[in-house]
Amino acid sequence: MCECARQGLVPADETTEDDSSQSVKLLPASAGVTYELCAGIVDKPGLSLQQIAKEEVLEECGYDVPVERLQKITSYRSGVGVTGSKHTMFYVEVSDDLHVGSGGGQAEEGELIEVVHVPLKDWQAFVFDECIPKTVGVSFAFMWFHNSIVPRLQASKCLVSTSC
Template sequence: MEEINNIEVTPCTESDYLKPFRVHYNQNGTKKSWDFMRTHDSVSVLIFNTSSHCFVLVKQFRPAVFMSEWERAKTQPPQLAEKTEEGEPEAAAAAAPAPEPQEGQSASEGESSSQWPPASAGVTYELCAGLVDKPDLSLEEIARQEVLEECGYDVPASKLKRITSYRSGVGVTGAKQTMFYAEVSDDNCVSAGGGEPREGELIEVVKVPLHEAMTFAYDERIPKTMGVIFSFIWFHNNMSPKYKISTNV
């Protein structure tokens, strides 16, 4: 999962997933404009395994997170190395920021691959999720398919409990995500999961024990989506005392 190389940044002139637009409008007599992206809505699923009393998450490499970390690293002031016996120039040169790649230029063209962050910088822990891109299917059925493909559990759509829906990326996309809750057992596991390779998915299934959930949610060293934190809190507020989740952080 974390063997990332041959990185190349190119213009995105056409996409099946994102379409950029600029809207012009008047608000309280003031003329304004805003750039936004049109994209698909999505579903996510909090999965709880009642056999092992653990949450089932997915772990995957997210290029957007990786590139965001690279951009953030560029804006940080360079850390000056300690003076060497030869003086400061060598240390300052070693601490100089990496040159910015041009569009269409790979990491091997004009810059060392070591100047990119490690691939782990783009890996996140998330709820099982997927795009709403099948108009003939209900949200529950789309969520059921994602649980089967990504995590390997076969759960009837009727067993999915709708938690809530909310807007994500309100400054850029304004897309809506609908969150579900699904209880599974080891008997429901029919495959190892891992996503759909034909769609470029490479997913690792991760289990978080119930008693470690809140520590996991609030540990800032663990890269995760807001959906993980919110859903764990929802579980604590709505599923106790049936399933007691520790609140020790």
């Protein structure tokens, strides 16, 4: 909403004396699009963080991943003060055989989710493009992947290729 107000899509202060006279402005979904990681709120007692992550990957991305394949990367704070929250980041590799649904989140909860694939060769352009709205977690995840997973992928290519 702050970005919409900054761009003049909605007034910065929408308070009126008579709320019934205020017209509702329908904004295009693109006005609020931000690139984010698959995520969920930890609000299910009895479920581990890995089990919640598994459910979110299925709900938002359409992949039914085995919980034992989820690799914890780290936990971190997203902010400070009253708005800060703790996040735990996981990594899991997916393949077509794990794709069981369309994903997209739950529309009744206001979720508008589209899975986006960024080619490996374009990761830096994506991360450092300030015109692409993204969370800091997205940038961290790309950098972690580049430092932790890409070397392994490159090494395995060398094992099967005679050109290394």
